[in-house]
């Protein structure tokens with residue numbers, strides 16, 4: 001093994017697997033073969049839960065001692081949408097003008113390919129064994145409900161005595177240039193439904209009815225008017241966004257009996273679940289007075305806010321990025337949630353992957369050069385971590 005491993009070839013093989021959540025699509029089998037050949041011990045785990053689809057996952061480790069660096073990621077992808085709208089078929093892994101096309105190119109089969117290529121090179125340069133342990137924790141349930149993926153996989157690993165020291169998750173968090181951003185935390189996410197109850201009746205006789213639409217609009221505007229906070233030292237402001245108003249009334253001359261509005265809150269470290277819900281309910285109650293009959297149905301959430309304090313490990317990642325790309329990455333907590341929210345309960349986690357511009361979009365794609373550069377960054381992380 002003298003020639004460097006090719007992240008582009010690995011990425012193309014992965015992209016040809018149609019692994020739309022919750023389907024495995026051959027992606028984990030491909031990784032299993034490659035990892036086994038490299039000397040990893042590989043476990044394939046299928047997790048189930050009533051009401052959700054079974055999902056396959058993979059855990060692979062090489063080495064038995066500390067320090068233990070975990071590479072985390074997901075091989076599942078979101079659906080491609082209208083395949084005809086793509087300039088290259090979404091699972092063809094075509095390369096045109098130095099750009100690799102395919103669903104999952106940046107989110108995040110590309111980064112998994114880079115981690116794998118970097119690991120193969122690092123091992124080849126070190127007699128086939130790390131000075132510690134390297135593992136791959138790969139889920140097939142990141143883009144879905146995330147029930148039968150990372151949470152169960154991490155629990156399973158902990159139960160068999162796996163101890164992780166640090167994790168690099170490969171989500172595509174760079175904004176416009178490879179190396180501009182490292183993610184150290186994420187805001188939390190909480191869904192809710194605002195329900196206002198009135199009294200059904202004929203529109204021509206409103207005095208005999210009580211239209212819940214009035215109360216709903218009043219409460220909605222109260223909740224939208226006032227910001228939840230002004231942001232914190234590490235996070236952007238929290239935000240409440242209504243996503244749907246649901247009355248479902250097909251009749252033109254009927255005042256409905258109930259009106260609902262769905263919303264999502266992205267919240268920062270000024271709040272925890274309980275204080276956030278209390279704040280929203282307090283504001284709704286104030287707007288409602290004793291006129292509007294209302295309640296909020298809160299959905300269960302597994303997306304709490306978290307922050308990974310900078311450490312020598314962060315320095316290893318920042319240093320590798322700077323050395324390879326010449327950029328000093330911004331330490332960020334922006335954007336949506338990721339599986340880092342589960343991993344952080346087991347070890348410090350830093351997120352660094354490709355550029356996110358085309359994630360989940362038609363014509364998701366990655367410049368071949370970015371795959372090569374990211375592989376160099378991961379290789380540098382490995383070399384410096386196991387020095």
Ligand SMILES: [Zn+2]
Nearest residue numbers: 107108142171
């Ligand atoms: Zn992702």
